[in-house]
Amino acid sequence: MENSAVKTIDRLVDLLDYFTQGHDAVSLAELSEYLELPKSTLHRFLVSLESHGILRRGANDKKWRPGYHLIVWGSIAAENSAIREIAKPFMSELVTASGEMAILTVYHAHEVVCIEMTETNHPVRLNMKVGEQRAAHAGASSKALIAFLPEEEIMAIVKDKGLPKLCTNTITDVAALKAELARIREQGYSHSLEETDPGAWGVATPIRDWTGRVVGALGLAGPTLRYSDDKVKEYAALCLGYASRIATALSTPGKNSNNQ
Amino acid sequence: MENSAVKTIDRLVDLLDYFTQGHDAVSLAELSEYLELPKSTLHRFLVSLESHGILRRGANDKKWRPGYHLIVWGSIAAENSAIREIAKPFMSELVTASGEMAILTVYHAHEVVCIEMTETNHPVRLNMKVGEQRAAHAGASSKALIAFLPEEEIMAIVKDKGLPKLCTNTITDVAALKAELARIREQGYSHSLEETDPGAWGVATPIRDWTGRVVGALGLAGPTLRYSDDKVKEYAALCLGYASRIATALSTPGKNSNNQ
DNA sequence: AATTTAATTCCATTATATGGAATTTCAACA
DNA sequence: TGTTGAAATTCCATATAATGGAATTAAATT
Numbered sequence: 001m002e003n004s005a006v007k008t009i010d011r012l013v014d015l016l017d018y019f020t021q022g023h024d025a026v027s028l029a030e031l032s033e034y035l036e037l038p039k040s041t042l043h044r045f046l047v048s049l050e051s052h053g054i055l056r057r058g059a060n061d062k063k064w065r066p067g068y069h070l071i072v073w074g075s076i077a078a079e080n081s082a083i084r085e086i087a088k089p090f091m092s093e094l095v096t097a098s099g100e101m102a103i104l105t106v107y108h109a110h111e112v113v114c115i116e117m118t119e120t121n122h123p124v125r126l127n128m129k130v131g132e133q134r135a136a137h138a139g140a141s142s143k144a145l146i147a148f149l150p151e152e153e154i155m156a157i158v159k160d161k162g163l164p165k166l167c168t169n170t171i172t173d174v175a176a177l178k179a180e181l182a183r184i185r186e187q188g189y190s191h192s193l194e195e196t197d198p199g200a201w202g203v204a205t206p207i208r209d210w211t212g213r214v215v216g217a218l219g220l221a222g223p224t225l226r227y228s229d230d231k232v233k234e235y236a237a238l239c240l241g242y243a244s245r246i247a248t249a250l251s252t253p254g255k256n257s258n259n260q
Numbered sequence: 261m262e263n264s265a266v267k268t269i270d271r272l273v274d275l276l277d278y279f280t281q282g283h284d285a286v287s288l289a290e291l292s293e294y295l296e297l298p299k300s301t302l303h304r305f306l307v308s309l310e311s312h313g314i315l316r317r318g319a320n321d322k323k324w325r326p327g328y329h330l331i332v333w334g335s336i337a338a339e340n341s342a343i344r345e346i347a348k349p350f351m352s353e354l355v356t357a358s359g360e361m362a363i364l365t366v367y368h369a370h371e372v373v374c375i376e377m378t379e380t381n382h383p384v385r386l387n388m389k390v391g392e393q394r395a396a397h398a399g400a401s402s403k404a405l406i407a408f409l410p411e412e413e414i415m416a417i418v419k420d421k422g423l424p425k426l427c428t429n430t431i432t433d434v435a436a437l438k439a440e441l442a443r444i445r446e447q448g449y450s451h452s453l454e455e456t457d458p459g460a461w462g463v464a465t466p467i468r469d470w471t472g473r474v475v476g477a478l479g480l481a482g483p484t485l486r487y488s489d490d491k492v493k494e495y496a497a498l499c500l501g502y503a504s505r506i507a508t509a510l511s512t513p514g515k516n517s518n519n520q
Numbered sequence: 521a522a523t524t525t526a527a528t529t530c531c532a533t534t535a536t537a538t539g540g541a542a543t544t545t546c547a548a549c550a
Numbered sequence: 551t552g553t554t555g556a557a558a559t560t561c562c563a564t565a566t567a568a569t570g571g572a573a574t575t576a577a578a579t580t
Contacts, residue, residue, distance in 0.1 A: 004308035007536070008268035008568085013312045016333050024340045029526060038570045043528060045568095048264035052273045053368050062527080062577095066337035068368040071375060073276050074334010075391020077326035080284045108313050108328040115331060131335020267567070268537085288558065298539045303559065305537095322546095322558075 011035065011045065016066065020133065025063035074131060083207065083216045084116045086249045090242045091118040091218070098238055100222035103128060105141040106215070107149065110157045112142045126200055126221050137163050137177060138170045140202030141219040143190040147181040148206055148214040154181070168194045189236040193227065201227045205239040208247050218243045271295065271305065276326065280393070285323035334391060343467065343476045344376045346509045350502045351378040358498055360482035363388060365401040366475070367409065370417045372402045386460050386481050397423050397437060398430045398455040400462030401479040407444040408466055408474040414441070428454045449496040453487065461487045465499040468507050478503045
């Protein structure tokens with residue numbers, strides 16, 4: 001519910017994020033209440049969005065849903081991310097080397113977004129998908145990303161989202177989180193065990209651009225049945241190696257025009 | 261460059277579609293010219309979009325790119341599509357039964373959008389991805405979708421996009437296209453051979469909701485080295501079977517609230 | 521068929537986006 | 551390191567585009 005220079009955009013974001021929050025079909029009345037907008041104003045707005053395919057209406061119920069145009073833009077945005085394009089082949093190698101799924105994430109708006117994922121063939125796998133948003137305070141990738149944010153930003157996240165207990169080992173205390181982030185900065189990688197999902201662990205390392213800024217995180221994740229302390233070390237080393245290769249590729253001005 | 265009730269939304273769509281048209285990073289000046297907007301107006305707009313993660317700026321150049329928030333919304337939109345969710349398991353079966361990749365498409369804004377895709381393990385595969393837009397006049401899926409549109413809509417597509425020759429066998433004549441669409445309505449499925457991509461063929465069938473409206477197309481596609489007339493018939497029969505099963509599942513009011 | 525509830529349209533009003541001009545920033549080159 | 555030029559950014563009086571209360575229509579519900 002931020003306030004930017006263009007009100008209509010703020011409104012659009014609030015509206016679409018309502019779907020992100022788990023609602024999949026909403027009526028005009030429901031939205032009118034949620035957005036605190038008169039139905040007339042909102043209706044005009046929704047019809048406009050529908051005409052562009054940003055929203056679509058159910059054939060039976062007349063409820064509003066996210067439209068197909070969003071899929072197109074999402075695909076373009078994913079495609080257009082330099083880090084993603086560059087990381088892709090390395091992620092395949094990483095999966096082959098480790099046997100676990102690789103995840104590429106970026107920090108965005110107090111949360112962490114998965115922008116690429118390479119699966120394994122293991123019968124036991126985790127459920128993650130591109131575009132998925134996760135809490136910034138829990139899980140290896142999240143911690144690897146926020147560990148390198150300025151202190152104020154971390155506090156802003158905590159203030160905004162709190163530190164909800166998502167799983168057995170979620171860090172729910174600010175002091176503990178800060179200590180953990182310091183440890184991550186120290187050792188250069190993060191790991192987690194059942195911080196977000198029961199039965200899952202993760203390892204992740206930051207990816208830096210040529211200025212040293214952390215622009216993403218490279219992670220591995222798997223089920224606890226394939227977990228051990230030794231593996232964490234081994235996987236961390238693997239991630240560190242590939243993250244540094246991705247960083248190098250990122251800063252090499254090749255044919256791609258996407259300077260992050 | 262449509263005109264809806266809310267100007268800002270029209271503008272947003274024009275802007276984001278600039279990226280869809282193959283540009284991956286643009287300057288304020290370039291956009292200002294393209295959108296025919298004064299830089300001051302545009303600048304305010306862009307900054308607003310950036311603040312919401314709809315756009316992001318390169319760290320080096322100051323060019324504008326699609327932002328990560330779009331990935332999140334795209335993922336939600338894909339997720340939230342009843343037909344996609346329902347079709348998914350059937351598509352896996354279809355891939356197993358046929359050995360070729362399955363594609364689920366919908367018609368949107370004079371084009372065809374891929375909303376789901378199930379790959380094969382074949383070393384030779386096609387390059388298709390979720391969110392990809394394709395021309396509405398060429399390829400099996402496209403034809404299966406537009407064959408059931410009202411005549412005016414087809415003419416609107418032709419007027420808007422023309423019938424560009426995309427590959428060896430692209431239909432570039434309106435009369436021929438109409439005849440082909442009539443044939444497709446007749447036999448209930450479409451097929452194509454090198455209409456969009458060299459070395460590729462496809463077969464597709466419409467998927468209908470309980471009202472009989474065509475809400476998507478289910479297709480198979482593969483390389484010409486695995487093509488024959490017999491296979492087309494065989495694959496068409498497979499697609500028809502699964503499309504009808506998807507249609508049934510669509511009209512069965514289950515737990516899912518997405519009535520298309 | 522009547523009643524309730526939700527969606528849609530209308531239009532005078534006002535808040536909001538507008539854009540020309542001034543200012544600042546940045547990069548390239550001397 | 552200073553100079554120039556081409557961008558981006560800010561400012562603010564103005565016009566215009568979004569606003570929302572009230573009336574109308576459509577769709578459920580009894």
